[in-house]
């Protein structure tokens with residue numbers, strides 16, 4: 001027995017207009033200061049006002065939102081009592097909105113106590129997620145990643161009731177994304193698709209979504225990166241790819257690239273997508289070395305090969321992933337990120353401990369043993385092919 | 389001839405399986421916490437005290453007050469059979485409420501490898517269902 005969960009998804013040109021159909025009296029927008037200074041918040045506010053709602057804006061979400069930020073938002077929500085919380089932004093704003101939703105409804109819980117094994121019984125308000133990047137998939141999942149700056153780590157929690165009520169995927173919101181953000185977030189989507197397809201929690205439903213998402217990323221991410229300002233088709237396809245990949249991992253799980261990426265990104269302050277996609281090819285090599293990885297199936301779906309040999313197919317997909325990352329100008333080693341061997345060495349014990357206790361490792365198809373985690377970090381430092 | 393689940397013979401066999409598993413010892417070297425594995429609809433349960441990669445105590449009991457463990461996981465006999473056969477991932481079981489957890493899930497989630505090795509030990513026990 002397993003579940004498939006999804007928000008109601010409204011996608012395509014003018015999807016934002018749907019805000020005018022929402023019932024209710026008050027809406028609370030959660031966003032970041034940059035989006036607030038552009039016209040994004042104004043557009044959303046305009047639609048909500050047209051729906052007859054009073055609107056309040058919380059525009060204080062920082063990258064990798066902290067528990068403290070979430071608590072500040074909760075205090076305002078409790079005073080405003082909205083019918084809708086509207087998360088507007090990249091993964092940080094959407095996660096912050098989900099975190100606020102949970103803690104507003106359940107002030108009795110500490111953030112770390114949110115878990116998928118009991119019912120939250122949310123009933124006070126609903127959540128709309130409006131992504132302005134194409135990558136995290138947060139608009140489609142139950143997961144919330146918050147940071148704990150005091151401990152230099154991230155906490156990752158989730159509950160099925162935190163899947164947004166509505167996800168509005170309007171490609172006009174991503175048309176002006178800078179190339180670096182396009183690459184980071186697009187590769188996050190690819191990492192979601194690949195890890196969802198190979199995680200032990202995978203199922204027929206998540207498989208279908210993962211394959212389509214991977215296909216869209218390989219086809220459209222280079223275009224969105226290279227000519228995104230004018231290529232609206234590439235933007236629309238990447239927006240859909242991100243949500244499909246979110247649905248895929250939300251109903252399966254991510255894997256070790258995320259465990260290593262969360263740990264590494266939290267410690268060295270590297271954006272999520274860049275951190276997880278850095279580790280993706282290394283983790284794929286590590287997983288494929290044990291055999292039976294299913295990467296070959298993805299390679300076949302992408303028509304990178306028509307052969308049945310899983311090991312060879314896996315190699316082809318790993319090489320294609322590295323080529324894509326190089327084409328997008330992504331760093332493919334820790335050294336290329338400007339982190340010295342000494343800095344990594346000093347962090348290594350903490351990095352391994354955090355990666356091993358990350359819930360992303362839960363359904364990894366190959367579980368690291370002995371010093372393998374440490375070696376994975378060291379191989380990624382040097383950009384060395386994983387041979388164990 | 390396998391040990392019936394649940395029974396004292398099964399608890400003994402499980403304790404032996406845990407204490408002879410190097411993989412469990414390594415994965416759970418920092419784990420401190422004891423469990424009730426309760427068969428719902430009956431009064432039967434298995435108590436296990438797991439400490440730094442070893443099983444210090446394992447017992448079959450029908451007395452809920454036998455110990456006051458940190459964790460209690462309750463499931464129907466059929467679901468336990470699936471867990472013991474490696475057919476039901478316990479975390480997935482908890483997420484679908486087939487297994488009900490009383491206790492701090494985060495502590496378990498932060499020790500997933502230990503939990504998996506524990507299940508691995510359980511699948512090694514020659515069990516008569």
Ligand SMILES: [Zn+2]
Pocket residue numbers: 136188191192258272273276
């Ligand atoms: Zn991700």
